[in-house]
Amino acid sequence: MNEFVTDLEKTAKTTDEWIASSASAAESACREGGRELSSAIGKGGKAYKNVRHRVEREVRSANQAMHHHPYPAVLAGIAAGALIGYRAASLFKSRTA
Numbered sequence: 001m002n003e004f005v006t007d008l009e010k011t012a013k014t015t016d017e018w019i020a021s022s023a024s025a026a027e028s029a030c031r032e033g034g035r036e037l038s039s040a041i042g043k044g045g046k047a048y049k050n051v052r053h054r055v056e057r058e059v060r061s062a063n064q065a066m067h068h069h070p071y072p073a074v075l076a077g078i079a080a081g082a083l084i085g086y087r088a089a090s091l092f093k094s095r096t097a
Contacts, residue, residue, distance in 0.1 A: 066073045
C-alpha cells in the first residue's frame with residue numbers, strides 16, 4: 001500500500017512539474033509574441049507617418065501649381081470632364097442600341 005501511495009505522489013509531482021514547465025513555456029511564447037506585435041505596430045505607425053508626410057507634400061505642391069497656373073489647370077479639368085462625358089455617353093448609347 002505504501003508503494004502505491006509513493007507511486008501516486010511521484011506521479012503527482014511529475015505532473016505538477018510538467019504543468020509548471022508548460023505554463024512557463026506558454027508565458028515565454030506570449031511575451032515574445034507581444035514583443036513582435038508591438039514592434040510591428042511601431043513600424044506600421046512609422047510607415048503611416050512617412051506616407052502621410054509625402055501625401056501632404058504632394059498636395060501642397062499641386063495646390064501651388066493650381067495657384068501659379070490657374071488657366072491650364074481649369075482647361076485640364078474641362079478636358080477631363082469632356083472625355084469622361086463622351087465616354088459615358090458612348091457606353092450608354094451602345095447599351096441602348
